[in-house]
Amino acid sequence: MTTEDNPSNILRSSAELRYADELARLRAADNDPRPEGWQLSPRAVRRFILGDDKQAISRKFYGDDPLVDRAIVTLMGHQGLMLVGEPGTAKSLLSELLSAAISGDSALTIQGTAGTTEDHIKYSWNYALLLAEGPSKRAMVASPLYQAMESGKLVRFEEITRCPPEIQDVMISLMSEKQIMVPELGEQARMHARRGFNVIATANLRDRGVHEMSSALKRRFNFETVRPIKDHAFEVELVLRQVQRDLDSAEVTVEIERDVIALLVTAFQELRSGQTREGTPIRTPDTVMSTAEAVNVAYAAALEARYFGAGRLSAREIANQLQGVVLKDNADDLKRVQHYFDTVVRERARRDEHWKTFRDAARSLWP
Ligand SMILES: Nc1ncnc2c1ncn2[C@@H]1O[C@H](COP(=O)(O)OP(=O)(O)OP(=O)(O)O)[C@@H](O)[C@H]1O
Ligand SMILES: [Mg+2]
Structure with missing residues (x-):
């Protein structure tokens, strides 16, 4: 066979x-x-x-x-x-x-x-x-x-x-x-x-x-x-489905909330386009932040949640796995992403639990 x-x-x-x-x-x-x-x-x-x-x-x-x-x-x-x-x-x-x-x-x-x-x-x-x-x-x-x-x-x-x-x-x-x-x-x-x-x-x-x-x-x-996907809801849908399919075929069960994937997609779309949802310009890293990377980050984060966490994907695992995408060969990229965390993520962390988890996790990663 x-x-x-x-x-x-x-x-x-x-x-x-x-x-x-x-x-x-x-x-x-x-x-x-x-x-x-x-x-x-x-x-x-x-x-x-x-x-x-x-x-x-x-x-x-x-x-x-x-x-x-x-x-x-x-x-x-x-x-x-x-x-x-x-x-x-x-x-x-x-x-x-x-x-x-x-x-x-x-x-x-x-x-x-x-x-x-x-x-x-x-x-x-x-x-x-x-x-x-x-x-x-x-x-x-x-x-x-x-x-x-x-x-x-x-x-x-x-x-x-x-x-x-x-x-x-x-x-x-x-x-x-x-x-x-x-x-x-x-x-x-x-x-x-x-x-x-x-x-x-x-x-x-x-x-x-x-x-x-x-x-x-x-x-x-x-x-x-x-072109990269522009529509936020579409990209969330795609990442969710793709990750679920990958998890199913690996026979791994992880609880995934749409809001956590939505946060990941928002961060990717903003860093990719150089503009926040609210329209503020931000600096874009040189590294590729495509939908394919978003899927990879979400999948790796889900595995982390399954094998090192409580089986529930949170923004913490997303922040952990983001490192591997952002820190490739360009030292300036780290600064740009740090800046994003210090401004945009920080602001949202005041009002939203997921963004707060995201920020707290990144803080211990990139002090
Ligand atoms: N518009 C889209 N529709 C569906 N899946 C997408 C879309 N954009 C990205 N993806 C995801 O990206 C993954 C990888 O895409 P693929 O390898 O075909 O990209 P590529 O454009 O050939 O990249 P490269 O230039 O690096 O070869 C797909 O398997 C899918 O998960
Ligand atoms: Mg290709």
Whole structure:
């Protein structure tokens, strides 16, 4: 038995496994027109990602519904889809959900790094077979992109801007010609992409910039900028659900009050945007304070409450776990966050129990 057959003991299974029954239900009820090569109609893909109460489909991506619609439309066309944005804004999550819904397979993924080579993008060889049998389809090791073209699926290209420029250039011709040549295979050399094939790339605005991408490659993608969630209630909802899901799958029970999560989200949103709820400007730390970090802090704090506390998450554990996010490499960040505690948090602590706990905990951490 492989780990994929027994999803209970693996840390994170792929979206098509996690949501297998939702996908099956959507498919069974899907009477809308479906583009060739797609597993679901565009409407059903939308429901899978944004949720649908009638069919008991959960919402998975929060904050920008029109972006999801545009992304789906892009993937039906000739252009690839490029999701750009700050770290932790769910670019990878969205690309995983789209490929799970559209192709039923989110595993065809190329991870872009400084060491990505042309082989990773096209194909390489099983050298034992190559020497024994000469070049053949069997001796060829197809890249995720090759497999996606051959089977008419989506391929995900994570962090494409981290690849060296010459590797990005390989993508230009592949995306316009929609075929891969394997000259060694003689008559079978040319492989044409089947319908359903397309590329979803993601790029992080804080790393090697999108501006370094050649304009030829940029032209082959429709760009969508994924922004941090602005709506407070939405973000609270997301953090609550995500933490609950993580706790459930780890079989850990912790009592979580919405108000405590609301405090965490408020602090994150204020530090991220440089402005308090009341409109006072504050200094923002350089460290990334995305929703993904908020989820991580809340989850770690919940574990602390379970294993070191009374099984009830309070603002104290949140303050403790915040350290790991804030204190990364920039000493000034600590000062900025301390300033936030000395002013904004202090003021609220006068009127609110949770904020008081939050402040008291931080005081002993950062005297
Ligand atoms: N709008 C959102 N909707 C749903 N989940 C979100 C949203 N924003 C952030 N998240 C949370 O962030 C987590 C991580 O997101 P993900 O890894 O996809 O981010 P990313 O944009 O790819 O980050 P990076 O640039 O660092 O690769 C998600 O699993 C989810 O918990
Ligand atoms: Mg990512």
